[in-house]
Amino acid sequence: MTGLPRTGTSLPAPGDFLRDYEILGRIGSGGMGVVLQARDLKLDRIVALKFLPQIFYGGESDKESLLKEARSISALDHPNICTIYGLEESDGQLFIVMAYYDGGTLAGRIANGPVPLGKGVELLRGIASGLAAAHAHNIVHRDIKPSNILLTRQNTVKIVDFGLSKAISNDSLTQSMTISGTAAYMAPEQLSGQPVDQRVDIWAIGVTAAEMFTGHHPFRGDTLPAIAHSICRDTPEISAELPLSLQRIIYKCLSKTPALRYGICDELLHDLARLDLREFQKNSSGPEKSADSKATAAALITGKASQAKSRKASLRKKDIGSIIAAASGATTPKPFTRRWIVPAAVICLLLLAVVIFPVPREHVQGLFFGPRQKHIAVLPFDNSGSDSATALLAAGLMDSMTADISNLDTSQQSLWVIPASVVRSGNVNDPVSAYKRLRATLVVKGRLERTGQHVAIDIDLINAKTLRQIGAITASNENGDLAAAEQDAVTQLGRLLNVSGASGAVVRSGSSTVPPAYDLYLEALSYLQRFDKPQNLDLAIDRLKNAISQDPNFALAYAKLGEAYRLKYKDSHNPRWIQEALASCERALKLNPQLPSTYVTLGSLHTLTGNNELALTEFQNAVALDNRNPDAIIGMAWSYEQAGHLDQAEEEYKRAAALNSSDWSNRNELALFYDRHGRYSDAINQTKEAISSSPDNPMLYFNLGGFYLDSGDPAAYSLAEDALRKSLALGATDGAYGNLALLYLHEKRYAQAADASERAIALDGQEILSWRYAELAYYYLGERQKANAALDRMESLAEAQTSMNPRKASSQSWLGLVYALKGLRERAIPHLEAAISLAPNDPEVLVNVIQAYNRLADASVAENLIKQAQQEGVGLADLQLDPDMQPLLARIKKH
Known part of the structure; x- marks a missing residue:
């Protein structure tokens, strides 16, 4: 024809x-x-x-x-x-x-409402499988979207329109980009005209997946520029009701930084294959969910775990009758007139004991008049023998016991366990120091004894203020099972503290019943306490891997291994450790999804690599399991802050600070937040409150000195120096010396500034600020060779940090400034633009970027940024330190 x-x-x-x-x-x-x-x-x-x-x-x-x-x-x-x-x-x-396929398009399927989870995951596997085959032949689709996904009657995926967006000219492609079409599924690098590879298809899979499961596009906008802006800047809207394992996959596909997405579709297929479709089908999805399940999911994701039905039963309080009955040994209900005869006598005797014997007073008061808020510090455990192996176990026991006590049922929120890291950082080893530095009301002082197969844990519970012993506990095991002895000790301690629910078994979520595995786990904890020391991280990883080989179901060991790998990545910047950390955490969650620490590690890992959207999800999950977990709450706050949601960030920082009025570390995080956003008086006030609860804390004084400096008020310089000197008297830190160097630069005391900078660098040579202060001091002293060497060191540090996390605005600004100082304009501009785009109101970023543009002879850009910062109330006092800034600053001041 x-x-x-x-x-x-x-x-x-x-x-x-x-x-x-x-x-x-x-x-x-x-x-x-x-x-x-x-x-x-x-x-x-x-x-x-x-x-x-x-x-x-x-x-x-x-x-x-x-x-x-x-x-x-x-x-x-x-x-x-x-x-x-x-x-x-x-x-x-x-x-x-x-x-020809007669099942319609995926777009048509989505138009009828969200796709059920099980069916949707199968469709995603088909899309990823087809694209994996194409990518293996160096074919990138570039236009994946629901309308380009055809379906057969059997729901088999068929991808169409391969290669069209590459084969046609750029002008023609631009004409084809409609709001409902191509542009809405483009990756940020596509929209900005940067080189693309197979990861643009992986981005489009993420958009398609989000649309499939929610019925709407994850980025909103009424016009093409609005959608493009949202894709490049906004956090995708992913339903919190989706299973977290599926949320993680979608968020990873939608990372705005290509390097943080799946590198190839095979990696995506691997994670999709691990999803349990039977569990998805059992839990249902989308519009099929019941109102109760929706409410529970919402409560979990917002951290209101106490509202979820599954948690209420464990939060019931004992009434005083049951307590007295237990004290009297009564087990069978009796008529009213007889039931109270023995307890009444017991009450009289106990009240008399309170008057005559001072030691148990605190315990009896808690018994009758309700629990008072208790702030507990677990001190380092003593080793009763000379065996070095037992010493490692004793060191690890401090961390493990702290975590176990934190897991006690505290529905009345009367118990606050000070983190082990805070105890160690304050060098607290005795009750007096615990009370003075940490405002602990109670301390747990323990000893570990090990002889052959016999293990024993002895614990003294001490009133930190009066130094009176409240009670003593001994827990032992004749089979060498240290985990069992620890469980027994924590259960007894909970009863002694009169913590609600402590008479029940202590939850050992994720622990091990294999004694050698648990011993290796405790040894790993001891090495992780000083992960900054050479080889300690490797030793911890070795112990944890051996523990897992002894007990493949040891969830806590997998979780801690994930944290060790995260620290390994932070130290070496080797991407291999990211994958190792993720794999370990995923294994831990598969064994036990109820471990908050695992989600905190995942959140911290994603924060480290700049994936704040996924980090927020992980921190929210941790808070859902433990709504008093300060690390998780502060992680949420940081994620909100990085996304520009400052009101939500402040709310979470305040929430963490309110958990325990005597914990300086959380209040310090709130103060740092205020300082980052130019609220210096708020930062100073918060730090003073923290100092009132921890008066001998060097970190707080060095921060206080820094906040006085950041305020830009010369009248506060003497207060800053007093605070920094106090900090150094309590303990030398690179931060305190760095702030002192900054102060001396402002006061034109350049020789002292150089000396302080050198002391800071000697303590920590990885801090760019210390090298910048040294470079400025050497410049003013006329020591150009030293100044240039400091600048070279700044460059190498900034390049390493930017490579590790390209979405960290401060690192981008430092690299841009260094290149500008070296006259490398073409290399500087992209980093300066990236920094301003990521954090337009960050004081550190603005100072660096303004100095850089001024050095590049873009004085008008620098001047506009200064005016913008002034309108936002951002302090730029450090601009005065740069000699090249003086003409511009004088001109602005004149006008």
Whole structure:
């Protein structure tokens, strides 16, 4: 058959014949052309003919490109890629001959509402599998979207339109980008015109997945610029009701930094294969969820775990009658008149004991008059022998016991356990120091004894203020099971503290019943206490891997191994450790999804790599399990802050600070937040309150000195120096010396500034600020060789930090400043623009960027940034330190 005579751009109608095809009807249309259903008269089969708009192939080179792409795709033989039969031409019109599938498009399926989880995951696997095959042949789709995903009647995925966006010209592609089409599924690097690879397809899978499971696009906007802006800047809207394992996959696909996405589709397929579809189907999804399950999920994700039904039963309080009955030994209910005779006598005797014997007073007061808030510090455990191996176990026991006591049921919120890291950082080893530095009301002082298979834990519970012993505990095990002895000790301690629910078994979530494995775990904890020391991280990892080999179901060991790998990555910047950390944490969660520490590690890892959206999800999950976990709450706050949601960030920082009025560390985080956003008086006031609860804390004094400096008020310089000197008297730190160097630079005491900088660098040579202060001091002293050496060191540090986390604004600003100081304009500008884009109101970033533009002779840009900062109330006092800034600052001041 020959084609009917046709003119212009009109298309065949039903009943027409085109070459060897009988037109049956119209299937659909889009930015890439119109699709008709037809019968192949030669082979007697139904096919689809896609007619491409003639603007896509204005010349022979365009036709050749399309033909080349068609040949490449037709060579692929994969069940999830649409079969291409050929590329033909009739009357000047090109059309692609494809297999016909009668299940519609994924876009049509989504239009009917969210896709159930089980079916959706199967569809995602099909999409990723098809793209993996294409990527293996160096073919990138570039236009993955629901309308380019066809379905068979059996719900098999068939991807279409491979190569079209590459084969047609850029001008033609721009004309095809509509709000409902291509642009909405483009990755940030595509929208900005940067080079692309297979990861743009992985981004598009993430957008498609979010749309499948929620029914709406994860980035909102009414216009093309609005959608593009949202894609490049906003956090994607992913339903909190989706399983967290699925949320993680989608967030990873939608990382704005390509390096943080899945590198290849095989990695995505690996994670999709690990999803338990039976669990998804059991829990249902989307619109099929019940109102109760929705409420529970919402409570979990917002951290209101106490509202979830599954938690209420364990939060019931004992009434005083049951306590007295237990004290009297009564087990059977008796008539009222007889029931109270023995307890009444007991009450009288106990009250008399309170008056006569002072030691148990605190305990009895808690028994009758309700628990008072208790602040507990677990001090380092003593080793009763001389065995070095037992000493390692004793050191690790401090951390493990702290975590166990934190897990006691505290529905009345009367118990606050000071983190072991805070105890160690304050060098607290005795009750007096615990009370003075940490405001602990109670301390746990323990000893570990090990003789052959016999292990014993002895604990003294001491009133830190009066130094009176409240009670003593001994827990032992004759089979060498230290974990069992520890459980027994914590259970007894809970009863002694009169903590609600402590009479029940202590939850050992994720622990081990294999004694050698638990011993190795405690040894690893001891090494992790000083992970900054050479080889300690490797020793901890070795112990944890051996523990897991002894007990493959040891969830806590997997969780701690994930944390060790995270620290390894932070130290070496080797991406290998990211994957190791993720794999270890995922294994821990598979064994036990109720471990808050695992989610905190995951959140911290994603924060370290700049994936704040996924980090927030992990921290929220930790808070859902433990709504008094300060690390998780502060992690949430930091994620909100990085996303620019400052009101939410402040609320979470305040929430962490309110957990325990005597814990200086959380209040310090709130003060640092205020300082970062130019609220210096608030920062100073918060730090003074923290000092009132921890008066001998060197870190607080060095921060206080820094906040006085940041305020830019010369009248506060003497207060700053007093605070910094106090800090150094309590303990030398690079931060205190660095702030002192900054103070001396402001006061033009350059020799002292150089000396303070050198002392700071000697303590920690990885801090860029210390090198910057040294560089400035050497410059003013006329020691140019030293100044240049300091600048070189700044460059290497900034490059390493930017490579590790390209979304960290401060690192980008430092690298841009260094390049500007070296006169490398072309290298400086991209980093300066990135820094301002990521954190337009951050004082450190603004100071660096303004100095850089001024050095690059872009004084107008620098001046505009200064004015903008002034309008926002951001302090820029440190600009005075740069000698090149003086003319511009004088001009601004004059006007």
